[in-house]
Amino acid sequence: MSAPQPRPSLLDAASSAQTSRPAPGTDTVWHGAWTTPAMRPSTAPWFATWAEQGFHNHSLRQIVRVSAGGTTVRIRLSNAYGTAPLRLAGASIGHTLSGATMQPGSLRTLLFEGAASVTVPAHGRAVSDPVTLPTQPLQKLTITLYFQAATGPATYHQLSMATTYRATGNHLHSPAATAYSDKIEPGYGSWYYLEGIETAGGPPWPPAVVAFGDSLTDGFGATIDGDDRYPDLLAARLIAAGRPRPVLNAGIGSNKLLTASALGGDAGIARFTRDVLDQPRVGTVIALIGINDLQQSDDAAGGAGRDVPPVTARRLIGGHRALIRAAHARNVRIIGATLTPYRGAAGWSVTGESVRAQVNEWIRGSGAYDAVVDFARALALDSGDRIREDLHIGDHLHPNPAGYQAMADAVDLAALEQ
Known part of the structure; x- marks a missing residue:
């Protein structure tokens, strides 16, 4: 397995760019609402994961609880340990109802620089465009990613203590859980490619x-x-x-x-x-x-x-x-x-x-x-x-x-x- 690109040392911490700075000409202030550290794919001796095999023609549904709310939301994706570009065919987000089921009417399509798909460079990341989705602190959000082409081994977070669901085919815009019958047991769970969720709008945090x-x-x-x-x-x-x-x-x-x-x-x-x-x-x-x-x-x-x-x-x-x-x-x-x-x-x-x-x-x-x-x-x-x-x-x-x-x-x- 190829080694990841070198990281800045702690001596470089003062000069490393913040991801929260508003874009030029805007006054949007983004708050971190949820995050998890990226890890290289590996075989966990304690429980199974999908990290080493990756995904091919799969929709991946991941549920997280945010700690900050707002009127607008965006996600960060990481390919930090990928050795090749990652092709994401589409993504969506909405409020969680239960399990892999989303609340009706809350599903939003996520775009990346106006496009439904995005290629995340090896060792890189991608940030989605903002989408309007009023969100409360401690509310659960459901993020669905669809990978049409084979991803290869996946940058992931090994231990999520949350269930991740998988379906064959494109089920980005289905709020129902019917297609999402695939999950790993026992359900310690992992998160894949999803690095962070940010919110903006509403009272300042x-x-x-x-x-x-x-x-x-x-x-x-x-x-x-x-x-x-x-x-x-x-x-x-x-x-x-x-x-x-x-x-x-x-x-x-x-x-x-x-x-x-x-x-x-x-x-x-x-x-x-x-x-x-x-x-x-x-x-x-x-x-x-x-x-x-x-x-x-x-x-x-x-x-x-x-x-x-x-x-x-x-x-x-x-x-x-x-x-x-x-x-x-x-x-x-x-x-x-x-x-x-x-x-x-x-x-x-x-x-x-x-x-x-x-x-x-x-x-x-x-x-x-x-x-x-x-x-x-x-x-x-x-x-x-x-x-x-x-x-x-x-x-x-x-x-x-x-x-x-x-x-x-x-x-x-x-x-x-x-």
């Missing part, structure tokens, strides 16, 4: 909060199709408190801060600019990352290899400092999240626990981050090194929905404001 991290941010252990990952619950909590703002999820399951892996995507320090700082109108980042560096430090199956330097507290802290420098170069507030307990998990070790304790002491006490959210204490037993039994899915690592609620509740809402 404050700058976005981006949750950055690994599977604890991505939401493994949440309810499938339930939208109860911690960023989802944080968005709902902000609305309930009368302080609504977009909350964008930039988590990748199995992701590491320092090292790229075959199944966990680019290293956190390599993808931070693209997946966080280049989101529309970012104001604050919550950074929760480093557990996989500890528990998979010699995991050849995960793509890290066994000849990497040992993962020490000093190296992890250096990675966190790189995130802080990059965020501050963009005038973005960054909140450090303590690494959560994982004793009892398959990857736990005495050495890893010692490093986790040192990193958490630095996050809490150094003052390097603009603020701290103590997810470790929110989830831990009194001993501090284990997650409470009622807050994990049985693996002593991943929170269940109650655990994700505890994480969302631990965030000081005032700390999110610049």
Whole structure:
């Protein structure tokens, strides 16, 4: 498999272009309403995906819940890991009724520079033209993509915790679910090519909060199709408190801060600019990352290899400092999240626990981050090194929905404001 094009380093973060700037001669301000990080196609050992086989004469129906509303919407598509141009024959969007069924009368055709189809360059992206579709925060949208020609392996996001539906043939403009009988079981799900949704119009929204991290941010252990990952619950909590703002999820399951892996995507320090700082109108980042560096430090199956330097507290802290420098170069507030307990998990070790304790002491006490959210204490037993039994899915690592609620509740809402 060909390697993706080189990404800007964190040293280039201050000069990288924002996607939210209005086009010349307009005053449209776009807000990030939903996002997911792009990943290279790979075989997941935990569940099946369509990423490696791609699509040919397929309609792909994907459902997402947005955290910001507006009167106008557009989508972003990514071919970041494609080695050839991607031909999209058509796309549509509408309000979700249930499953793969759309609300009658809400379906809109998406155009790209006035055309129904678009070719997305290898390693590139495409942004649709704006379409009028009044949307409320926490509303679900259904995006349908039709690929007539074979796509080859697909740029995707491995873990969606949401069902994606597939139909043979062109069913872009059918609000019914009848043709969309194909889905992967068990339904952990993946998202394909869809990178972001942006809204404009209506009351102005404050700058976005981006949750950055690994599977604890991505939401493994949440309810499938339930939208109860911690960023989802944080968005709902902000609305309930009368302080609504977009909350964008930039988590990748199995992701590491320092090292790229075959199944966990680019290293956190390599993808931070693209997946966080280049989101529309970012104001604050919550950074929760480093557990996989500890528990998979010699995991050849995960793509890290066994000849990497040992993962020490000093190296992890250096990675966190790189995130802080990059965020501050963009005038973005960054909140450090303590690494959560994982004793009892398959990857736990005495050495890893010692490093986790040192990193958490630095996050809490150094003052390097603009603020701290103590997810470790929110989830831990009194001993501090284990997650409470009622807050994990049985693996002593991943929170269940109650655990994700505890994480969302631990965030000081005032700390999110610049």
